[in-house]
Amino acid sequence: MKxxxxxxxxxxxxxxxxxxxxxxxxxxxxxxKGPGSKAVxxxxxxxxxxxxxxxxxxxxxxxxxxxxxxSYKVTEVDVNDAAASLGQTTSKRNRHFVNLEARVRVQIAxxxxxxxxxxxxxxxxxxxxxxxxxxxxxxxxxxRAAWLxxxxxxxxxxxxxxxxxxxRRASGAxxxxxxxxxxxxxxxxxxxxxxxxLEPLDELEAxxxxxxxxxxxxxxxxxxxxxxxSYLERRWYITTEGTSVTDTRRASGVVIAASGQSDDGQxxxxxxxxxxHTAKDLPADDExxxxxxxxxxxxxxxxxxxxxxRYSGPVLFEGExxxxxxxFALAPHLGGTPVPEGLNPQEAKQFGGALxxxxxxxxxxxxxTIVDDPTARDGGGKALIGGYKIDDxxxxxxxxxxxxxxxxKTLLTSRTPSAKGMTSNGHARRTAEGGAFHGSATNMxxxxxxxxxxxxxxxxxxxxxxAEGLKYGLIIRRFDDAAITxxxxxxxxxxxxxxxxxDQQIPPPAVLAYRVLPNGKEELVRGVQLAEVPIRxxxxxxxxxxxxxxxxxxxxxEGQLNLRLTGGTDDGFVPSGGIESGIVTPDxxxxxIDVQPASxxxxxxxxxxxPGK
Numbered sequence: 001m002k003x004x005x006x007x008x009x010x011x012x013x014x015x016x017x018x019x020x021x022x023x024x025x026x027x028x029x030x031x032x033k034g035p036g037s038k039a040v041x042x043x044x045x046x047x048x049x050x051x052x053x054x055x056x057x058x059x060x061x062x063x064x065x066x067x068x069x070x071s072y073k074v075t076e077v078d079v080n081d082a083a084a085s086l087g088q089t090t091s092k093r094n095r096h097f098v099n100l101e102a103r104v105r106v107q108i109a110x111x112x113x114x115x116x117x118x119x120x121x122x123x124x125x126x127x128x129x130x131x132x133x134x135x136x137x138x139x140x141x142x143x144r145a146a147w148l149x150x151x152x153x154x155x156x157x158x159x160x161x162x163x164x165x166x167x168r169r170a171s172g173a174x175x176x177x178x179x180x181x182x183x184x185x186x187x188x189x190x191x192x193x194x195x196x197x198l199e200p201l202d203e204l205e206a207x208x209x210x211x212x213x214x215x216x217x218x219x220x221x222x223x224x225x226x227x228x229x230s231y232l233e234r235r236w237y238i239t240t241e242g243t244s245v246t247d248t249r250r251a252s253g254v255v256i257a258a259s260g261q262s263d264d265g266q267x268x269x270x271x272x273x274x275x276x277h278t279a280k281d282l283p284a285d286d287e288x289x290x291x292x293x294x295x296x297x298x299x300x301x302x303x304x305x306x307x308x309x310r311y312s313g314p315v316l317f318e319g320e321x322x323x324x325x326x327x328f329a330l331a332p333h334l335g336g337t338p339v340p341e342g343l344n345p346q347e348a349k350q351f352g353g354a355l356x357x358x359x360x361x362x363x364x365x366x367x368x369t370i371v372d373d374p375t376a377r378d379g380g381g382k383a384l385i386g387g388y389k390i391d392d393x394x395x396x397x398x399x400x401x402x403x404x405x406x407x408x409k410t411l412l413t414s415r416t417p418s419a420k421g422m423t424s425n426g427h428a429r430r431t432a433e434g435g436a437f438h439g440s441a442t443n444m445x446x447x448x449x450x451x452x453x454x455x456x457x458x459x460x461x462x463x464x465x466x467a468e469g470l471k472y473g474l475i476i477r478r479f480d481d482a483a484i485t486x487x488x489x490x491x492x493x494x495x496x497x498x499x500x501x502x503d504q505q506i507p508p509p510a511v512l513a514y515r516v517l518p519n520g521k522e523e524l525v526r527g528v529q530l531a532e533v534p535i536r537x538x539x540x541x542x543x544x545x546x547x548x549x550x551x552x553x554x555x556x557x558e559g560q561l562n563l564r565l566t567g568g569t570d571d572g573f574v575p576s577g578g579i580e581s582g583i584v585t586p587d588x589x590x591x592x593i594d595v596q597p598a599s600x601x602x603x604x605x606x607x608x609x610x611p612g613k
Contacts, residue, residue, distance in 0.1 A: 031278055032199035036232050039076050040097050047139035048072055048100070049238050052144035056240050059150065064158050068103040068113070069181070070150060071239040071394070074098065074133075080233035082204040083572040085224060085400045087213030091571040098137065099128040101436070102149035104157045105181065113180040114161035116416045118342035118433035124433025127157035127366035150186050160434075167342055180184065180417045181424050184395050186242035192234075193389070196252035199230040199279045214292045215258060219610045220300050224258040224294075229574040230279065231577060246297035247389040252279045253552075253574040256292050259486050260299035265605060266527060268294040268302045269485035269511060270478075273575075275552035281383040298512065298524075305356040307527040308513070311595040314464040314542065316457060316475045318587045321510070324479030325590075326446065326583055328507040329533035331555070334372070334402055335430070337438035338409025338418040349505065350559065354535045356418050358408050365541035367448045368408035373399040374426065374442035376582075384582035386443040393428040393437050400425050405449065406539070412439035429579050430557065440555070446585040448544035457545045457589055462516055464542060464591070471517075474595065476528065478512035481553070482560045483575040486513075486568030505532045508560045509598045529598035540591035548586050554578030 053071050060066045075098070082092040104127050107113035119125045131145050167173075189319035208226045215224035230421045237243055253275040260268040272291045276282050283291070317325045332352035339351045355363060364370070374387050374397035388397050393415050401409055411418075414428035414437045428437035452460070460477070463474035510528040517523065556563055556578040569575045 031196040031280065033194035036192035036194060037076055039096075039137065040074055040234065040236060043139045044133075044137055044142040045074070045236060045238065047143040048074070048079045048146045049244070051150065052238060052240060053144050055147075055150045057491070059154055061155075061158065063548040065106045065108065065161075067104050067154055067240075068107050069240055071103045071243075072146065073101045073103075073238065073392070074236040074238075075101070076234040078198060079229060079576070080201040080204055081227065081229050081571070081573040082196050082201060082208045083225055083227035084205070084208035084212040085226075085572075086216050087209050089205055089209060090225065091573070092201055094201055095224070096135055098133040098135055099130055100133055100142070100145050100149060101128065102146065103128050103154045106152040106154070107180060108161070108165075110179050111176055111528070112164075114157045114164060115180055116338065116340050116434050116436040117160055117164040117167070118340045119160055119163045120167075120342055122163075123433050125156050125159050125163070126433075127153050127160050129153040129156065130334055130436045159597070164341065173341075178417055178420050179324065182394075182417055184241075184415060184424055186239070186247040187237075187390060187394055187396060188243070189389075191262045192246060193248035193289055194250050195232055196278050198232060199228075199252060204228040204230060206284060211256065211288045211292060213300060214289050215296065218296050218561075220260050220303060221296060222259045222261060224293045225256075225572045226288075227255050227572055227574045228279075229253045230575070231576075233442070236388075239394060241395045245390055245394055249388060250277060251275055251385045251578070251580065252277070252282060254282050254288065255484055255574045256288065256295060258292075258295045258299060259485070260303060261605060262305075262526065266307075268299050269480065270298050271481065271484045273481070273484060274384040274578075275385045277385065301524050302458055302526050305524045305526045307597050308515075308525045308584045308595060308598065311474060312592060313462055313470045314473050314589060314591055314593070316461045316473065316516075316587060316589045318454070318475055320478045320479050320551055321476035321548045322585045322588045323505070323549060323553075324510075325476075325533070325588060326444065326585055327553065327555065327581075328479065330538065331441040331444065331581075332533065334370075334412050334441055335439035336418055336422065337416050337432075337436070339435050340432050340434040340436065343433060345579045347433070355411065358365055359410060361408060362539065363408045363535065364403050364406040367450055367544060368406055368538075368541060369401070369447050369449070370403040371399065371401050371445045371447075372412055372441050372443065373445060375399055375544065376443045376445075379443065379445060379582065379584035380548050382550040383552070384443045384550070384584075385552045385580045386441075386582035388399070388442070391424075391426045391428040391437075392431075393424065395424045395426045395428065397442075398426040400427070412441060414439045422545065430555075440579060441581060441584045444584070446583070448586055451544050451546040451586060454545045454547050454587060457543050457587055458516065458520070460543050462518060462520065462594065464589075465516075466518060472515040473521075474528075474593075475514045475516055476510045476512070476523065477514070478510065480508040480511045480560070481575070482508065482563035483554070483556055483568050486563055491607040506530060508531065527598040529595035529596050530609065531596060533593065537590055537593065542591050543589045545587035548584055550582070550584045552580070552582045555581045593596050
C-alpha cells in the first residue's frame, strides 16, 4: 500500500492547514457556522469500525504476534488557494479529499513493541498506511479500504518489530522497564464541530491580484507574489481502545513575498505572513498594500547594506525575531518523546531532545516562564491557530506549564514515554522517523516576571555591548522561512552542495537585522547567520520587554535546508506543510550569541535591465 505515498504527501501538504475548532478571536462577531461533513457519514465510520473489530479478532500471521492496538484517522480536507503576481493570477484551485490512515502496533512485551523505531535504509517501513477515499464514498468502499490499509500496516509492523529486535541485539541495548506505549483514557465525542464556511475562491483571487499589483514598476524587485488561503480539516479517530472522537479545524492565511539582489550578487528575500481563524482575523487590503511597500523599501535598502562581520555578543531578538529564535532554537527541545531508535548520531542530533534529562533543573533565566496551551483560542488579543480539541493520538488537549521561573517542570509528551510513569499530556503533533507521534509545541506563551519597555531593552543592549568592548550591538527582527522564500534559481546541484556544506543545526539566516551604535542609531545589515544556539544560552536572558508579539506559523516537519532544496511551497501558495503553531512572546535580550556572515552563494545579475512593462 505504499503506492499511496503520493496521497500521503498531498495530505501532509494540506492537512497542516489546521485551525482551532469553533475558535473566534475575542470581541469579534462570531461568523455563521457551515454544515457538517457530507463526505464522511456515520455509515462510513461504522464500516471502518466493523473492519477494525474483525482485524483485532482474526488478523494474524502464524508464529507472529497479533495486533494489540489498531487506530484509524479519517481526514477530510477542503481548501481554497489563490496566488497572483504583478496583478495577474498565477494559480488557483480548490482541493477537497478524504484520507483514511491505519496504524497498527504489535508487541513482544509491554516494554517492547514496533513503535518509535526507524528502520535503517527503509524509513518508509513505519506501520502506517493510508489511502484516499472518494469524496462521494459509501460503506462498501470504506470497508474495503480499511481492510487494505490495515493489512498493509500490520505487515509493516511485523517487519519494523523484527528490525528493532535485530538492532537492539547488534547494539547491545539494555533492557528497559519503560513501557513502549502508555495507556490513556478513551475519548468519545461524536458530535460534529461546526466552523465558518470557506472564503470563496474568487474572493481570494481578487484580493491576491489587487495586492500583488503594488509590486509593478519596482526595478529593484526580481520577483514577487501574493497568496491567500482558506481551509478546513475534519478529523475522526477510531481505536480499539474505544476512542471515537471528531474534531474540526479552520484557518485562513495570507503571504506576501518579494526577492531582490544585492550589488555583489547575494539573493535578498523578504516576506509578510499572517494566519487567523478566518479572513476577518487577517489584515485588511490597505494594510497588506502598506506591508508590500515596506518589503520593497527593505529590499531596496538591503541592496546597498553592508554584510555583517563576525560578531559575538549581546543580541536583541525583537518582534518576529523573538518568535523565530523560540521556534528554531528552543521549541524543538521541549518535546518529551525519546529520540527514535535506529537513527545515526547526526540524525539523532537533528531531532532535538536536549532537555529530556533536565526536568527539575534550571534551564532558562529565572525571569522566564513558558506555558503551552492548545486549548487557547487567542493570545495578545489576536487569533491563535495552534489549538485543537484532540491531538494526533486522540488524546484530549491539555494546558501545560513547561517552565516556571526558569525551572523545567515537565515536557510536552505523546504516548511514547521517555521515563517510567510518564503519560501523554495531549501534545502528539509531530511525526518523526519510524512513524511515532512526538510531543510538540502548539500555542506557546512566554512571559517574564520583570519586564521593561522596548526602548529600555534596546538601551540595555547598547550598554551591554559597550561593557563588552564592542562597537555595536545587534537586533534581529525576522528570520528566513524557506517554505516561503525558497527560490528555484539555484540548480539542484548547487542546493545539494549548499546542504552538504552547511550545519543543519543552525537557525535559518536572519533576513532583517540591524547594528545598533552607541548613540542608538540603527544600521541595516545583511547576511546575518547565527551559529548553533546552545541550550545554556537561555540561562543568560538579560531582559524581556513589556510589549509582546503574537505570531502564527506552520512548523515544518523537515529542516529549512531541505525545504530550500525542494523549492518551498507549491505554486506559490500560502505555506501548508507543517504543524500549525502559535507563539506569544516578549522581545528577548540574550547575553552572548555567535554570528557569522551567511554563505548563501551569489547569483549572476541579469544582463538586460528589467522589462518596463
